[in-house]
Amino acid sequence: MALAIRTAEQGDGVGERPVTMNRRLPAYRRDSRLLILPALAFQITFFFIPLVMVARESLFDPDLTGIHYGEVFTNPVYRKVLLQTLRLAVIVTAIAVAFGYPVAYFIAHARPVVAAITLIGVLVPLWTSLLARTYSFQVLYGREGFANRLLIAIGVIDEPLSLMFNAFTAISGMVHALLPFVILPCLAVMRGIDRDYTDAAKSLGATPWRAFRHVYFPLAKPGLVTATILTFILALGFFVTPVVLGGTTEFTVAGLIQLQMQRTLNWGLGGALSVVLLVFTGVIVYLYQRRYGFDRLIGGGR
Amino acid sequence: MTVATTTSTAALEPAPGGRKRFARSIQWRHPALALLTALVVFYLVFPLLVTIPISFNSIQRIEFPPTGYSTRWYANFLGIGEENRNSRWLSATWLSVRIALATSVLSTVLGGLAAIPVARAQFRGKNLVQTLLLLPLVLPVIVLAVGLFLMYVPLRLLGSPMGIVFGHSVLAIPYVTIIVAATLKNFDERLEWAAMSLGANRTRTLLSVTIPIVRPGIIAGALFAFITSFDELLIALFVSGARAVTLPRLLWDFVRSEASPVIAVVSVLLTVFSIVAVGLVATVQRERR
Numbered sequence: 001m002a003l004a005i006r007t008a009e010q011g012d013g014v015g016e017r018p019v020t021m022n023r024r025l026p027a028y029r030r031d032s033r034l035l036i037l038p039a040l041a042f043q044i045t046f047f048f049i050p051l052v053m054v055a056r057e058s059l060f061d062p063d064l065t066g067i068h069y070g071e072v073f074t075n076p077v078y079r080k081v082l083l084q085t086l087r088l089a090v091i092v093t094a095i096a097v098a099f100g101y102p103v104a105y106f107i108a109h110a111r112p113v114v115a116a117i118t119l120i121g122v123l124v125p126l127w128t129s130l131l132a133r134t135y136s137f138q139v140l141y142g143r144e145g146f147a148n149r150l151l152i153a154i155g156v157i158d159e160p161l162s163l164m165f166n167a168f169t170a171i172s173g174m175v176h177a178l179l180p181f182v183i184l185p186c187l188a189v190m191r192g193i194d195r196d197y198t199d200a201a202k203s204l205g206a207t208p209w210r211a212f213r214h215v216y217f218p219l220a221k222p223g224l225v226t227a228t229i230l231t232f233i234l235a236l237g238f239f240v241t242p243v244v245l246g247g248t249t250e251f252t253v254a255g256l257i258q259l260q261m262q263r264t265l266n267w268g269l270g271g272a273l274s275v276v277l278l279v280f281t282g283v284i285v286y287l288y289q290r291r292y293g294f295d296r297l298i299g300g301g302r
Numbered sequence: 303m304t305v306a307t308t309t310s311t312a313a314l315e316p317a318p319g320g321r322k323r324f325a326r327s328i329q330w331r332h333p334a335l336a337l338l339t340a341l342v343v344f345y346l347v348f349p350l351l352v353t354i355p356i357s358f359n360s361i362q363r364i365e366f367p368p369t370g371y372s373t374r375w376y377a378n379f380l381g382i383g384e385e386n387r388n389s390r391w392l393s394a395t396w397l398s399v400r401i402a403l404a405t406s407v408l409s410t411v412l413g414g415l416a417a418i419p420v421a422r423a424q425f426r427g428k429n430l431v432q433t434l435l436l437l438p439l440v441l442p443v444i445v446l447a448v449g450l451f452l453m454y455v456p457l458r459l460l461g462s463p464m465g466i467v468f469g470h471s472v473l474a475i476p477y478v479t480i481i482v483a484a485t486l487k488n489f490d491e492r493l494e495w496a497a498m499s500l501g502a503n504r505t506r507t508l509l510s511v512t513i514p515i516v517r518p519g520i521i522a523g524a525l526f527a528f529i530t531s532f533d534e535l536l537i538a539l540f541v542s543g544a545r546a547v548t549l550p551r552l553l554w555d556f557v558r559s560e561a562s563p564v565i566a567v568v569s570v571l572l573t574v575f576s577i578v579a580v581g582l583v584a585t586v587q588r589e590r591r
Contacts (some may be wrong), residue, residue, distance in 0.1 A: 032419045039416035039435060039475055047472045050449025057452055067389060099342050121343035129533045131553045132569035136349035138557070139356050139566070146352055149367070177344060198467050204433040237442025239536055244557055254444045261448055261540070271452075273489035274445040285440050289433070295457065
């Protein structure tokens with residue numbers, strides 16, 4: 001791009017013609033900025049206006065009131081759900097990062113064929129319907145599901161255990177759903193790390209661990225941070241998995257919002273809970289993008 | 303949901319460096335690391351396989367292993383046979399396909415156009431506009447679903463497939479923009495200048511030079527948009543009403559209420575679909591090189 005402009009300014013044969021062409025074009029054709037407008041108008045209409053509607057619903061009933069927010073923060077039931085959501089998101093993120101980081105490391109440094117096969121094993125579940133995957137966990141953990149039948153067959157237990165609807169199933173389902181969101185951003189950064197740096201460290205006498213700890217890890221840190229933030233904000237707003245696998249014991253904000261909107265029909269409260277979730281997520285995204293820029297989060301670490 | 307997937311297709315390509323690096327990297331591999339990776343991949347893939355025997359179960363129960371085998375749940379899904387007439391599954395799938403196609407077209411046009419200035423133009427406030435454009439990817443979908451519901455109530459858009467298409471496009475446009483913009487950034491703009499210096503006007507250049515070259519990006523973006531819509535539950539759950547029941551919505555109703563093996567049938571078919579999609583994107587990306 002820069003090169004093309006320079007040649008055009010110098011007025012040599014290659015650039016000249018397009019420039020004159022440009023002048024003949026009407027302004028709206030010359031300026032590619034305007035091409036962003038249709039998408040922007042669409043997002044304002046169908047994204048920002050709905051968010052404003054949510055905020056309005058939470059604040060007016062029909063006059064300005066803070067009653068819904070008061071309810072969210074003082075009612076022990078709702079406070080418990082908020083804290084539970086936070087706790088679940090922290091646990092799930094920690095587990096997913098602990099397992100996802102080494103896997104990304106493995107893929108980044110494995111032989112190309114091995115790396116490709118491993119990666120397909122990560123991508124296919126990611127692209128498979130979340131509902132289908134959640135159902136798989138019902139099959140795994142149900143009363144007559146795989147885990148119970150296996151444990152009975154090998155004689156560990158006599159009676160089927162009640163494995164569904166607890167923290168364990170919710171966490172294991174969410175970790176399954178979110179592992180790719182750790183692996184892919186980490187992998188994207190690790191692939192770009194020049195191994196000469198760690199080799200240099202080792203040739204200067206560093207043990208493999210020291211080379212990893214002081215050279216590789218800092219270089220891969222942006223990927224790790226992106227993965228952690230992404231996984232955490234996705235976990236905070238997760239709906240399907242905690243509701244289906246966690247049941248009532250692991251109720252999360254998203255489940256509570258759906259309940260208020262569609263069952264209890266308390267739209268004001270549902271709106272207030274939505275705003276709380278939105279603001280909390282928004283603050284995390286804002287802090288992240290100030291440090292690392294927004295592109296990286298979206299591009300999954302690139 | 304699938305935020306990181308933009309990386310995923312690029313990641314299918316082998317790491318730069320190739321063979322020469324390989325010899326030096328042997329010391330990087332450790333049996334424990336390989337074992338851990340194998341376990342994690344097993345954990346990721348195994349649940350998808352478990353549903354296969356269930357989908358062939360002969361009775362209406364989730365049990366492992368199934369007592370008998372039959373294809374009755376496949377017949378149930380496909381609407382084959384007298385008792386399966388008017389399969390709700392088929393009509394839901396068909397509706398989902400139509401909504402996903404419309405979403406794909408709408409978001410590829412809007413997102414693809416927006417990708418041009420995102421990749422090339424420099425102007426004041428670009429960062430802000432870009433952030434506004436891409437924000438739907440990182441904010442919780444449930445909040446958008448609630449907002450669309452509140453907006454559609456007075457507009458009488460509840461239960462209309464068009465309302466769902468608009469909601470899904472909000473999520474799909476950022477993907478298309480990111481993917482197409484990434485392709486455009488790798489694109490040598492001098493090719494366009496060459497075309498114009500040979501007398502092509504802007505439209506002709508766009509159609510005969512730019513679009514063919516960034517075609518893999520456009521196809522990948524359109525495919526992402528399709529999958530995003532096809533798998534989307536929350537917006538459908540809030541705005542579909544009783545009329546526009548999409549496949550994820552019907553699946554949700556079944557997962558919540560009954561343990562019918564027909565859900566396993568759908569799961570198996572959706573897994574096959576995702577394998578085909580991953581293969582397709584990998585092929586398109588390969589074509590780019």
